[in-house]
Amino acid sequence: MPQxxxxxxxxxxxxxxxxxxxxxxxxxxxxxxxxELLARGLLIDSGVPGLYGRGGAFEDIRQRFDxxxxxxxxxxxxxxxxxxxxxxxxxxxxxGYLHSFPHLAGSVFAFEGRESDAIEQHERASRREDxxxxxxxxxxxxxxxxxxxxxxALAARGEVPSGGLVVDxxxxxxxxxxPSQDPARMQMFHQRELVRIGSPGExxxxxxxxxxxxxALLRRLGLAAERDFAADPFFGRSGRMLAHxxxxxxxxxxxxxxxxxxxxxxxxxxxxxxEHFAEHYGLLFADGSPAHTxxxxxxxxxxxxxxxxxxxxxxxxxxxxxxxxxWGSV
Numbered sequence: 001m002p003q004x005x006x007x008x009x010x011x012x013x014x015x016x017x018x019x020x021x022x023x024x025x026x027x028x029x030x031x032x033x034x035x036e037l038l039a040r041g042l043l044i045d046s047g048v049p050g051l052y053g054r055g056g057a058f059e060d061i062r063q064r065f066d067x068x069x070x071x072x073x074x075x076x077x078x079x080x081x082x083x084x085x086x087x088x089x090x091x092x093x094x095x096g097y098l099h100s101f102p103h104l105a106g107s108v109f110a111f112e113g114r115e116s117d118a119i120e121q122h123e124r125a126s127r128r129e130d131x132x133x134x135x136x137x138x139x140x141x142x143x144x145x146x147x148x149x150x151x152x153a154l155a156a157r158g159e160v161p162s163g164g165l166v167v168d169x170x171x172x173x174x175x176x177x178x179p180s181q182d183p184a185r186m187q188m189f190h191q192r193e194l195v196r197i198g199s200p201g202e203x204x205x206x207x208x209x210x211x212x213x214x215x216a217l218l219r220r221l222g223l224a225a226e227r228d229f230a231a232d233p234f235f236g237r238s239g240r241m242l243a244h245x246x247x248x249x250x251x252x253x254x255x256x257x258x259x260x261x262x263x264x265x266x267x268x269x270x271x272x273x274x275e276h277f278a279e280h281y282g283l284l285f286a287d288g289s290p291a292h293t294x295x296x297x298x299x300x301x302x303x304x305x306x307x308x309x310x311x312x313x314x315x316x317x318x319x320x321x322x323x324x325x326x327w328g329s330v
Contacts, residue, residue: 025049025180029260033309034183040313049179050187054301057315061307062190062300064326065221066171069192069298072213076206078168078194083149085142085173091152092141094280101233104176106142109135142175146193147295154197155281160291164198166206171300183305184259190300197283200292204272207294211270214255214296218267222322223257223306226264230254257306267302271295 026034037043044053054062089107092098098105111121113134121134143149146169154160154167171192178185196206211227218225231247251272256264271294277283278290285291311318 025185026182027261030182030184033260033305034181036313037183037305037308042308042313043183048187049181050185052183052186058304061304061315061326062171065298065303065307066192066300068217068325070168072217073166073168073194076166076194078166080168080170081150081153082170083143083146083153083172085175086140087143087149089137089139089141091148092144094152095148096276096280097144097148101144104178104233105144106175106177108138108140108142110138112136143172144176145174145295146170146172146191146297147195150195151277151281151283151293155283159286160197160283162285164196164202164291167195167197169193169195182261184261184265184302186301189302191297192300193295193297195293195295197291197293200274203292203294207270207272207296210296211253211255214268214270214298218255218257218303218306220321220325221307222319223267223310225255225257225267227253227255230266230269257310259302259306259309265302265306266299267306268296268298 034043038045041055042058044055046052086108092105092107109132111118111134113121117134121131124131150167150169171190173188174191175188177187179187194210196203198206215225215227229247230252251274253270254266255268256266259265259267273293273295275290275292277293283291283293307318307322308315311322315323
């Protein structure tokens, strides 16, 4: 589920990214909000745009929201799976991600050389010069969406059971190479993700039912959430057609809330992949037909930021009903 804001149909996703970069990557409201978050210790600056530590109060809110999602998912009786924030590079290659989102991907490099190379690498790094010549690509890549490790894991089991299944992929770290001063556009963040595998009808019914659940969940927290169809930030000219088709076929929609930008910001997305992952990984039913998949994800940090932006940076002063939803009888 790629982290993206509402898509202006008059612009391609790449043009929108360029437009944000042209104005510094953040509106004045977003920049001011970021400074307040840092001043209060809710976020901890790393010196790299889009990479933050989280203070205790921030993490407490995120984990309590995560528990609300788990409670909402309980009727689906999901199977629990948890993965590292790394995946085999071959899985990323097989998924088609590098075709659609090469500008967002991250791969892991490491030193492989002689002692003299290590000395030279250290000396260059100490002078803050380029030392990339001493690094080689490893077999690992950074996870770009929490659902990506789920599909090959299920394919390794063999046939998809009749009726399919739901997988709870947890609140996983994911990476997107989108450096920005907008606090809602992080390079490393948590996705709270669920995946549905089944027939087209089963998958679409689940996705649409969950969009209502998600909307109700956010509104109970006092957020002015709205739903809209959307498109992922596909790369290049061919990406414009992919984005257009995605919107026309209503394969993706998002839940959006005000977060200081020119447009509302997506805090959750619901994606119908059709048979895309089945074809890449061999997710088949007993009769040989491909399973369809869908995923839904909440951006953990974005939900927390939306709550802080809406209700203020002092959680103790939030409306009683919002506090009750998150902390119970406090």
